Amino acid sequence: MIQFFQVTKYFDRYAALRDVTLRVDKGECVLLTGPSGAGKTTLLKLIFGAEVPDEGQILVQNRNIARLRASDVPYLRRTMGFVLQDFKLLPQKTVFENVALPLIIQGTAGLEVRRKVSEALKAVGLDHKRGSQAAGVSAGEQQRVCIARAIVNSPIILLADEPTGNLDTNLTMEIIELFKAIHARGTTVMLATHNRQVVEEMKGRIIRLHSGRVLSDQGVYSETNSLSCP
Amino acid sequence: MIQFFQVTKYFDRYAALRDVTLRVDKGECVLLTGPSGAGKTTLLKLIFGAEVPDEGQILVQNRNIARLRASDVPYLRRTMGFVLQDFKLLPQKTVFENVALPLIIQGTAGLEVRRKVSEALKAVGLDHKRGSQAAGVSAGEQQRVCIARAIVNSPIILLADEPTGNLDTNLTMEIIELFKAIHARGTTVMLATHNRQVVEEMKGRIIRLHSGRVLSDQGVYSETNSLSCP
Amino acid sequence: MRRILYLVRETIANIWANRMSVAIGVVTTAFTIACFGVFFLLYWNLKNLAGSLQDEIQVMVYLEPDTSKVMVSGVRRHLEGEHAVASVAFISEQEAVKDFHQQFPEESSLLDGMGDTPLPASFVVTLAPGFQSSELVEGLAERVRGVPGVEFVRYSRDWIDTLGLFVSYLEIGALVIGLILAVATVTIIANTIRLSFYARKKEIEILRLIGATGSFIAVPYVVEGAFLGVVGGGLSLALLKGGFEVFRFELDASGWFQGLDSVIAFFPLQISILLVVTGFLLGSASSLLSVYSLLRSRA
Amino acid sequence: MRRILYLVRETIANIWANRMSVAIGVVTTAFTIACFGVFFLLYWNLKNLAGSLQDEIQVMVYLEPDTSKVMVSGVRRHLEGEHAVASVAFISEQEAVKDFHQQFPEESSLLDGMGDTPLPASFVVTLAPGFQSSELVEGLAERVRGVPGVEFVRYSRDWIDTLGLFVSYLEIGALVIGLILAVATVTIIANTIRLSFYARKKEIEILRLIGATGSFIAVPYVVEGAFLGVVGGGLSLALLKGGFEVFRFELDASGWFQGLDSVIAFFPLQISILLVVTGFLLGSASSLLSVYSLLRSRA
Numbered sequence A, B: 001m002i003q004f005f006q007v008t009k010y011f012d013r014y015a016a017l018r019d020v021t022l023r024v025d026k027g028e029c030v031l032l033t034g035p036s037g038a039g040k041t042t043l044l045k046l047i048f049g050a051e052v053p054d055e056g057q058i059l060v061q062n063r064n065i066a067r068l069r070a071s072d073v074p075y076l077r078r079t080m081g082f083v084l085q086d087f088k089l090l091p092q093k094t095v096f097e098n099v100a101l102p103l104i105i106q107g108t109a110g111l112e113v114r115r116k117v118s119e120a121l122k123a124v125g126l127d128h129k130r131g132s133q134a135a136g137v138s139a140g141e142q143q144r145v146c147i148a149r150a151i152v153n154s155p156i157i158l159l160a161d162e163p164t165g166n167l168d169t170n171l172t173m174e175i176i177e178l179f180k181a182i183h184a185r186g187t188t189v190m191l192a193t194h195n196r197q198v199v200e201e202m203k204g205r206i207i208r209l210h211s212g213r214v215l216s217d218q219g220v221y222s223e224t225n226s227l228s229c230p
Numbered sequence C, D: 001m002r003r004i005l006y007l008v009r010e011t012i013a014n015i016w017a018n019r020m021s022v023a024i025g026v027v028t029t030a031f032t033i034a035c036f037g038v039f040f041l042l043y044w045n046l047k048n049l050a051g052s053l054q055d056e057i058q059v060m061v062y063l064e065p066d067t068s069k070v071m072v073s074g075v076r077r078h079l080e081g082e083h084a085v086a087s088v089a090f091i092s093e094q095e096a097v098k099d100f101h102q103q104f105p106e107e108s109s110l111l112d113g114m115g116d117t118p119l120p121a122s123f124v125v126t127l128a129p130g131f132q133s134s135e136l137v138e139g140l141a142e143r144v145r146g147v148p149g150v151e152f153v154r155y156s157r158d159w160i161d162t163l164g165l166f167v168s169y170l171e172i173g174a175l176v177i178g179l180i181l182a183v184a185t186v187t188i189i190a191n192t193i194r195l196s197f198y199a200r201k202k203e204i205e206i207l208r209l210i211g212a213t214g215s216f217i218a219v220p221y222v223v224e225g226a227f228l229g230v231v232g233g234g235l236s237l238a239l240l241k242g243g244f245e246v247f248r249f250e251l252d253a254s255g256w257f258q259g260l261d262s263v264i265a266f267f268p269l270q271i272s273i274l275l276v277v278t279g280f281l282l283g284s285a286s287s288l289l290s291v292y293s294l295l296r297s298r299a
């Protein structure tokens, strides 16, 4: 599904990722952890082609991301859903419109758009805010709008960068359940998170990054290996 | 220090805050909690005059915020530091420049600016990123830049909105210690947070909001009253 | 279908959401095209005026005294056979004296005591349009001088040259100034549209992240640019027409140039439409350009 | 001190960070001022040309035949005493005949057999600038007619009227067109600057949140706007000068209007400086306006 071969990414002269090699199979659930500035966001951005690697190769669904023609990038992105750390919502549009956007771009029929958007908004508990401007809702609400936008499309790969940073324990739990359900349907899920609750509950494969390197890549969270974890 | 008298704030027809009355004395440490959309951000924004109340009065340092002349607002704001949920950094400027801004605005001498900024950046563990563009650093780093900017000025009141949403447990602990130290110097601190760790460690007065109302206003966190808390 | 509907609604929403910068763009476009239009209108009218003046260029063919009627009609036939000649009018010796007295009443005495026919008979030749150049008239005069009965041929070489020069002068002037103004117009409009799109860099970036194709992103902007251009062009037309009417009214009120009133004219419909079409093309082309320059960077 | 240093560095950094939109603004400003300048240059030269033509308006004072030398100098004295008269030249009867032969060689025969002095002696009166209006000349002629020895006074009323009208015509034309262009210039430049600041709404918002006063925020923007205006104004001057030289070169190469070459001229230094100052004022005023409109909203 997703393969990194000795990927290095520089910003100016600073290496945000160094010689990263990893392989995520279809249907896996991966948790990216590591301290602030470890390179989690960079790794996720490379997967959906928002950044281009300086060295190494990245295959996503057997296509080399770096070599992809610019006109093919949109079609690859439509198979993925992502929650960005800085939300990236269209501030002037309503919550509904923001969530509907990935469907409209693909030309989904009107009735189906409404049905799917409602479903996604209900899943994140925001159906009552559907008519509000995206810029007007609270930070936690915006984060949930992003999650709804990421899942509305039933993506093959779901990438989420700190999706619960602005949510309280109860909502975090709900979102974890949501991601679990999506994963259960066969979607490949990759989460970058600092939240111990998420790491504990998701029970996925844990990849720990530090200063752009993979520190450890292990199975599900357990008390024994958690001591130095997140 | 800060007094709310029956404050109500509407967005469109939705009441983000309803009939809130509270009083925070000099040197207090207040933790605002409550689910997503409860009105925490709105309450903090009212204190530094980024929003104007629709009903009721707000006194900050014995001045009525709503009645303040536009030309006096900047001087009031200079006595406060704040960490916003959406950061609000100048993306083109370096980390150093962003943190230095509150000092430069007040005309602080060059040498002192450098000393104070370095101190603030060290306190949040970001001295090595001082030359990076603010837009270029990771989310957690941006959050810490905001914290540095808020404290560089030795403010009388420190307001922080979810200041640890993008930080891991270790860094969160460091920031908590930092806030405690600032509080110990006599600064009035108000934190809005979902993070249980913060609530537990800060040991401050806890105000719980729900749907714009004050649900409870109690002393330090303890096991007995924490069951339904954040 | 849903996509087209979306694009239509999107365009309208875009225009509405950015109504301030769209309005600024429309006004700027209107004023810019109007700048060019003012100059063009000036050129248009001067050229027309020169054209109507050129119609009045005349060649005088003086006949020998006491030319017979047969010879006179021979000269007439020759003149009418010339390509360059539009019309021919005969002035007899008697008419010539009458004209002289009318034109120079104070010098009337000069003709006294010079007999019945002090002035020769003549033909007044009006030239066909396109034959008013100095050389052609020279050639015509040369040929006519050889015709029997013709004493001498006179024409105001200066007048022909001056008008010819005036028209050429107008033409280089128009070329240089018109070029500057045209470049200015294109630059200003393209820049205005580009600036008003600059503010929406973020929006475009987000759409790309979600997987929108380049054309899906570009269409609403291009339509918006075209709208801006058309409305700007129309507005500039209204401005020009308004300015023109004020000018004509002032001219009428002042009572001067009664004759000019019929000569000066606004653009014909085709050119008016061209102005709006220019706006349309400029608007859509510049927005296309600015959107694609934002889309080019891979991210 | 630190604040001033900050403001200077801030301005430079701002210009650099937004170099694309600053460049767009400069180019737009340059072209817009150039549009106005082209028209102004045209007006300036036509007005100069009209002025130099008006200098040539002459009144002919014809004397009675066989006027005595004393009377001639009496007439001269009278003429020189008139306010409107700039200079007076005497043409004797003999000179008049010579001039006639020169000017109308083909009509020379007309004067044959009319004695030695078929034409009267005359004074050629050149008018002082500012006295070329039809009414003033009429009054002068009326007074001169009464002077002993003067037979009649002639002047080309048409010519005077035409020139006078031309100048007035030029003046309303210039007023109407100049007004449209001036409004256009101000609008376009203000809009361009406003648009280029629109993108920085967020920046201003952040500065205000941190506690910056209005003037602290405004200064770098206003300086930037002034810079943009001055550079734009200077560039437009360069454009105009360049266009003007190309025009003059074309004119020279074509060989026409040798005389005109000395008449057409570029703006004098003062007006060139005015153009740059206009840019400066427009730039700083529009940026001031746009920043304050962003600052007004309390938040």
Ligand SMILES: Nc1ncnc2c1ncn2[C@@H]1O[C@H](COP(=O)(O)OP(=O)(O)OP(=O)(O)O)[C@@H](O)[C@H]1O
Binding pocket: A011, A012, A014, A015, A016, A034, A035, A036, A037, A038, A039, A040, A041, A042, A043, A085, B132, B135, B136, B137, B138, B139, B140, B141, B166
């Ligand atoms: N666009 C950029 N320009 C320059 N440096 C960058 C850029 N993006 C990221 N970096 C740097 O690369 C490093 C990794 O950043 P990244 O955003 O991947 O970290 P992260 O693991 O997501 O951290 P966080 O938990 O704080 O979000 C950081 O040191 C950051 O400063």
Ligand SMILES: Nc1ncnc2c1ncn2[C@@H]1O[C@H](COP(=O)(O)OP(=O)(O)OP(=O)(O)O)[C@@H](O)[C@H]1O
Binding pocket: A132, A135, A136, A137, A138, A139, A140, A141, A166, B011, B012, B014, B015, B016, B034, B035, B036, B037, B038, B039, B040, B041, B042, B043, B085
């Ligand atoms: N500018 C605005 N326009 C419209 N509605 C707004 C605006 N700002 C906030 N709201 C609404 O007011 C309510 C309170 O928002 P606020 O941002 O204060 O919540 P919060 O407690 O900070 O939530 P979170 O934990 O998610 O940040 C929310 O329902 C939000 O949708």
Ligand SMILES: [Mg+2]
Binding pocket: A040, A041, A042, A085, A161, B138, B139, B140
């Ligand atoms: Mg990150």
Ligand SMILES: [Mg+2]
Binding pocket: A138, A139, A140, B040, B041, B042, B085, B161
């Ligand atoms: Mg909030």
